[in-house]
Amino acid sequence: MVTTTKAVGDLFDLIERKPDLLVDADLTVERDGVAFTVRGYDDLVAVDLPSFGAAFALFRDRPVEGADAAVALAAAGLTAEIRVRGAPVARLGADAVPSPLAKRLGFGPIQLFLDGVLLAITPRRG
Template sequence: MVTTAKAVGDLFDQVERKPDLLVDADLTVERDGVAFSVRGYDDLVAVDLPSFGAALTLWRDRPVEGRDAAAALTVAGLTAEIRVRGAPVARLGADAVPSSLAKRLGLGPIELFLDGTLLALTPRRG
């Protein structure tokens, strides 16, 4: 019988009873006409978006709040890294080291990479 989690707390309870997860994925996902890649390397899931605007749209339209996603990933032993054009801009989950800037901005336990953000915002040449 398959059970469905009715709340984030129920999901946490289900995940806590499982051993750490390992992810092996190589996907291309399209949402609202924007394609991005999702790659899993054991306990790291990298989401690489084509632009900073696409990353912001994905963040605004996320189905789960950042704090809840970070907590669920941590409980599962996973880390998600958000990249824009290959440059890491944020990390949440088990291996994230929450930044004081993210806390001040109300983003919760998320590690921000300012150097990656600057690279993502820099126009490419040729």
């Protein structure tokens, strides 16, 4: 049986030998009855979730630790931006600048956007 650490390490080795990836995607994904979008713009992959509840559920059930995902994305030349209701709340990968708050919270090399969090939780007028 292959351990997760070995499999992730092998993935990093494989990615480091390849040129940077470019992503072109426009998907709607449904998970546990919640739909969200994934859009790729060259080296940026934007994941837009409808609520913080959906974002926390996705984070809680992630198949790879946040630090491992950030390193794998950076090695591939990609950046993932997590958005809630269209507002960017976090970024990881090549263009992420780890924020002190993310480090304090133990999220690792993830950039958090407090202004995006505030926009995402603010009720929208009609």
